[in-house]
Amino acid sequence: MISFLKKYVNKFRYAFGGLFHGITHDRSIFLQCLIAVCVIIVFAFFHLTMIEWVIVLILIGSIIALEFINSAIETIVDFISPEYNEKAKIMKDYAAAAVLVMSIVAAVVGLMILKGKL
């Protein structure tokens, strides 16, 4: 039981370590977190309803989580294929596209929410 708990606590420790490492070492992750903070500050002036906040926070969390996955994929690709390779390019471009799709959706939803407040 104790060893199970230790393992579980370590999982969180490693995950928080990854979170800290990503924010302090990866420019894209840092930028997404910075944008998230700015968006939250701006939206705080518009008196969002609870459901609007839930939507905004889900979208922000999804983009940051996707950025972490994107960076993990970039790291794997750089590790297995440091030289130029067409398949490596597709892997990185697909991962970047996932972030882009979610960012476009978030921008559209964010503007819809703001439009309703103006």
Ligand SMILES: Nc1ncnc2c1ncn2[C@@H]1O[C@H](COP(=O)(O)OP(=O)(O)OP(=O)(O)O)[C@@H](O)[C@H]1O
């Ligand atoms: N080994 C590779 N083989 C082929 N194309 C690559 C390779 N590495 C990178 N690329 C191309 O260059 C683009 C940018 O890759 P890069 O690793 O610099 O990511 P990035 O988007 O600049 O992210 P970050 O700034 O977080 O490192 C990729 O989307 C891909 O099109």
